[in-house]
Amino acid sequence: MTISDYVFTVIVVFSVFWYLWLYTNYKRRFPPLPPGPWGLPIIGNLPFLQPELHTYFQGLAKQHGPIFKLWLGAKLTIVVSSPEVAQEILRTNDTIFANRDIPAVAPGNTYGGSEILWSPYGPKWRMLRKLCVNRLLSNAMLDSSVELRRGETRRTVRYLADQARLGKPINLGEQISLMNVNIVRQMLWGTTVKGEEREIVEAEFLELVTEMNGLLLKPNISDFFPVLSRFDLQGLVKRMRRPAQRMDRIFDRIINQRLGTGSGSDERVVDFLDVLLKVKDEKDDKTNLTMNDVKALLMDMVLGGTDTSLHVIEFAMAELLHNPEIMKRAQQELDKVVGTDKVVDESHISKLPYILAIMKETLRLHTIAPLLSPRCPSQTTVVGGFTIPKDSKIFINVWAIHRNPNIWEDPLKFDPDRFLDRSYDFIGNDFSYLPFGSGRRMCPGLAMGERVVLYNLATFLHSFDWIIPQAERVGIEETFGITLKLKNRLVATPVLRLSDPNLYL
Ligand code: HEM
Numbered sequence: 001m002t003i004s005d006y007v008f009t010v011i012v013v014f015s016v017f018w019y020l021w022l023y024t025n026y027k028r029r030f031p032p033l034p035p036g037p038w039g040l041p042i043i044g045n046l047p048f049l050q051p052e053l054h055t056y057f058q059g060l061a062k063q064h065g066p067i068f069k070l071w072l073g074a075k076l077t078i079v080v081s082s083p084e085v086a087q088e089i090l091r092t093n094d095t096i097f098a099n100r101d102i103p104a105v106a107p108g109n110t111y112g113g114s115e116i117l118w119s120p121y122g123p124k125w126r127m128l129r130k131l132c133v134n135r136l137l138s139n140a141m142l143d144s145s146v147e148l149r150r151g152e153t154r155r156t157v158r159y160l161a162d163q164a165r166l167g168k169p170i171n172l173g174e175q176i177s178l179m180n181v182n183i184v185r186q187m188l189w190g191t192t193v194k195g196e197e198r199e200i201v202e203a204e205f206l207e208l209v210t211e212m213n214g215l216l217l218k219p220n221i222s223d224f225f226p227v228l229s230r231f232d233l234q235g236l237v238k239r240m241r242r243p244a245q246r247m248d249r250i251f252d253r254i255i256n257q258r259l260g261t262g263s264g265s266d267e268r269v270v271d272f273l274d275v276l277l278k279v280k281d282e283k284d285d286k287t288n289l290t291m292n293d294v295k296a297l298l299m300d301m302v303l304g305g306t307d308t309s310l311h312v313i314e315f316a317m318a319e320l321l322h323n324p325e326i327m328k329r330a331q332q333e334l335d336k337v338v339g340t341d342k343v344v345d346e347s348h349i350s351k352l353p354y355i356l357a358i359m360k361e362t363l364r365l366h367t368i369a370p371l372l373s374p375r376c377p378s379q380t381t382v383v384g385g386f387t388i389p390k391d392s393k394i395f396i397n398v399w400a401i402h403r404n405p406n407i408w409e410d411p412l413k414f415d416p417d418r419f420l421d422r423s424y425d426f427i428g429n430d431f432s433y434l435p436f437g438s439g440r441r442m443c444p445g446l447a448m449g450e451r452v453v454l455y456n457l458a459t460f461l462h463s464f465d466w467i468i469p470q471a472e473r474v475g476i477e478e479t480f481g482i483t484l485k486l487k488n489r490l491v492a493t494p495v496l497r498l499s500d501p502n503l504y505l
Contacts, residue, residue, distance in 0.1 A: 044071025
């Protein structure tokens with residue numbers, strides 16, 4: 001053996017040991033990626049995706065376990081389907097998972113990333129969120145704006161009563177949708193817009209919200225291959241800009257009107273816009289709002305508040321039409337608490353445990369945000385014994401957790417009683433029940449969502465009996481989206497329940 005052979009052998013042996021040391025060290029620090037189905041080169045599992053993602057993921061979890069991976073193009077996607085792993089993400093590693101995975105189309109409707117929904121976890125997000133929770137959506141603010149919400153509900157009751165007198169079936173989903181959009185609009189800027197202009201704004205507002213939510217849902221090549229996002233191959237960002245700019249013009253018009261008339265100069269109820277303009281003028285060290293931030297927060301409230309409560313009420317009504325004995329029990333509770341000579345108001349809702357149980361059971365069985373809003377880890381982390389790389393997309397399949405037979409007895413049965421016996425709440429402390437998410441990024445609109453759903457559901461049940469027209473069938477099948485929706489239209493005929501006609505004014 002020459003000296004160079006000797007040196008070569010030492011280098012090879014040293015390199016092998018070095019590599020083995022590095023490998024074991026890496027393996028000790030970073031276990032493997034979660035298991036998952038096989039995919040094709042480059043496009044991964046994309047061709048096998050099914051449109052109803054929540055049920056598709058539920059099926060895959062049965063084969064691959066409570067945490068599995070998919071390659072959606074170049075995007076590593078992790079799906080979690082058990083309370084234990086959800087807890088590791090949403091509580092143990094909450095800060096690491098407090099960023100959102102932002103869809104490529106979102107910048108088309110953002111105000112430079114000033115929305116709470118898309119803001120990365122950091123000082124700006126904290127400032128906006130605090131403002132939202134403490135000033136806009138606090139119980140004090142909700143108490144002072146009861147009249148804004150009440151007006152819209154009474155308007156809908158009047159319309160339903162007219163249809164009831166004519167014995168006419170109505171598209172209940174459509175009415176709930178219109179009412180809910182108007183409630184949110186009222187909360188945003190109250191009665192700034194009046195008369196004919198109000199109807200124009202209402203119609204445009206509903207159209208824009210629907211269009212923007214639809215675009216957010218469209219499968220987008222830019223999300224699967226982020227390197228291509230700058231080309232916007234499907235033109236979705238461009239399409240999103242149009243409704244976003246129209247919405248921006250509505251915001252501008254209303255803000256200018258408000259600035260022109262001055263806030264608080266009349267007896268008006270204080271709305272979100274009053275609060276935001278006041279905070280903007282106050283400008284302290286902690287809260288420094290620009291006009292862009294004001295509009296971004298209005299947009300947050302529009303996108304977060306419109307498409308959620310509406311579907312909870314619609315699913316609840318569909319389940320009650322399907323289960324008349326549960327509807328009867330709810331009406332008996334209402335007659336006892338409210339009486340038949342008064343109308344429901346928001347002060348009654350804390351005394352209606354059965355109606356609350358109906359809302360909880362609706363959110364369990366028909367989880368409105370079935371996969372929450374996807375999260376994105378800010379650093380590589382180990383969860384459930386597997387490595388979750390930085391920047392992967394995380395879905396928590398809350399819908400599957402809510403239907404897991406090991407957690408919920410007879411999980412497909414609509415049974416509000418299960419929430420009378422067990423004290424589940426909405427605040428995300430029990431990881432088997434997460435309708436509003438959990439942790440730092442859980443829903444800030446919980447209190448408003450709860451009030452809007454309970455008050456309107458109670459009003460619909462107290463004021464009317466509901467009959468299914470002969471040609472109709474009550475379907476409770478779901479269709480997947482950013483929010484879960486009823487697949488088929490919900491048509492029913494209202495029948496007046498209260499004898500005093502004044503209770504329908
Ligand atoms: C019953 C009605 C509602 C349900 C079921 C619901 C559910 C949710 C869920 C599951 C999330 C994601 C939480 C997470 O990732 O952990 C969320 C986020 C959010 N919701 Fe709601 N929501 C409702 C009503 C509202 C209302 C009324 C508003 C505002 C007016 C609102 C505003 C938001 C915002 C801004 C976020 C993003 C929070 C962030 O990223 O920091 N939501 N909601």
